[in-house]
Amino acid sequence: MKITSFEDLKQAEMVLSFGKQKMTVSVFMIDGLLIDTGPAKMKAKLILLFEQWDMKKVILTHHHEDHTGLAYWLQEIKKVPIYIHELGIKDCENRAKLPFYRKVFWGEREPFQPIELNDMITTDNYNWDVIHTPGHAHDHVALFNQEKGWMFGGDLYIQPTPKSLFAFESVPEIITSLKKVLTYDFETYICSHAGIKIKGRQAIEKKLDYLESIQQEVQSLYNQGMNSNAIRKKLFPKSHPMHYLSFFENSPKHIVNSILE
Numbered sequence: 001m002k003i004t005s006f007e008d009l010k011q012a013e014m015v016l017s018f019g020k021q022k023m024t025v026s027v028f029m030i031d032g033l034l035i036d037t038g039p040a041k042m043k044a045k046l047i048l049l050f051e052q053w054d055m056k057k058v059i060l061t062h063h064h065e066d067h068t069g070l071a072y073w074l075q076e077i078k079k080v081p082i083y084i085h086e087l088g089i090k091d092c093e094n095r096a097k098l099p100f101y102r103k104v105f106w107g108e109r110e111p112f113q114p115i116e117l118n119d120m121i122t123t124d125n126y127n128w129d130v131i132h133t134p135g136h137a138h139d140h141v142a143l144f145n146q147e148k149g150w151m152f153g154g155d156l157y158i159q160p161t162p163k164s165l166f167a168f169e170s171v172p173e174i175i176t177s178l179k180k181v182l183t184y185d186f187e188t189y190i191c192s193h194a195g196i197k198i199k200g201r202q203a204i205e206k207k208l209d210y211l212e213s214i215q216q217e218v219q220s221l222y223n224q225g226m227n228s229n230a231i232r233k234k235l236f237p238k239s240h241p242m243h244y245l246s247f248f249e250n251s252p253k254h255i256v257n258s259i260l261e
């Protein structure tokens with residue numbers, strides 16, 4: 001785990017591996033606010049960190065296990081209030097039914113009892129807009145720090161040109177959410193997996209352009225009479241170990257299908 005500072009923001013970055021697959025995930029702490037809790041797999045290290053960090057509240061960008069794995073511990077031991085978008089509350093109250101590869105990769109999330117997020121929150125020094133940004137997850141939110149002009153985007157970005165998607169993701173919804181965050185005045189964008197991006201607006205614009213062009217291509221091939229399977233083979237011919245590892249929960253077919261739905 002690597003701890004770094006950027007002005008008054010602290011970032012704890014963790015690299016997890018499963019075979020040859022590596023994934024990086026970060027949690028962020030600013031002004032008494034912890035943004036996401038990291039995965040249960042990192043419990044031992046995260047507890048040492050959370051014992052030192054003096055947080056007054058926790059906001060979860062969404063319910064996925066790599067963001068919420070220590071939430072039950074923070075609730076039970078640190079007794080801090082934990083907030084999530086209302087659509088994520090049920091997911092957190094119940095034991096997560098995860099596919100095998102996600103259990104192995106991130107560890108299992110214990111149930112906990114989060115509180116519903118409002119559209120605005122405050123910390124000692126900052127005002128924050130809570131922006132519902134579904135597409136990666138139904139309960140996903142981005143957090144805009146008004147004073148700094150920083151956008152904490154959770155898993156909205158991750159990478160600019162994805163060649164595959166998870167079954168629960170949707171290209172049209174991600175496009176709408178990217179447009180929504182671009183209505184806010186930010187340059188610095190803070191991603192749970194890609195870290196702090198100083199030219200964050202550019203990164204978000206790049207991803208939006210990419211997804212819009214994919215959407216157009218898929219629709220025009222479909223209008224020419226191609227079915228979704230043929231479109232996937234034409235646009236995304238390469239397979240990736242992750243597709244097999246996830247039993248195709250992660251696959252290019254979800255890009256195509258979410259556009260044609």
Ligand SMILES: [Zn+2]
Nearest residue numbers: 064136137155
């Ligand atoms: Zn996620």
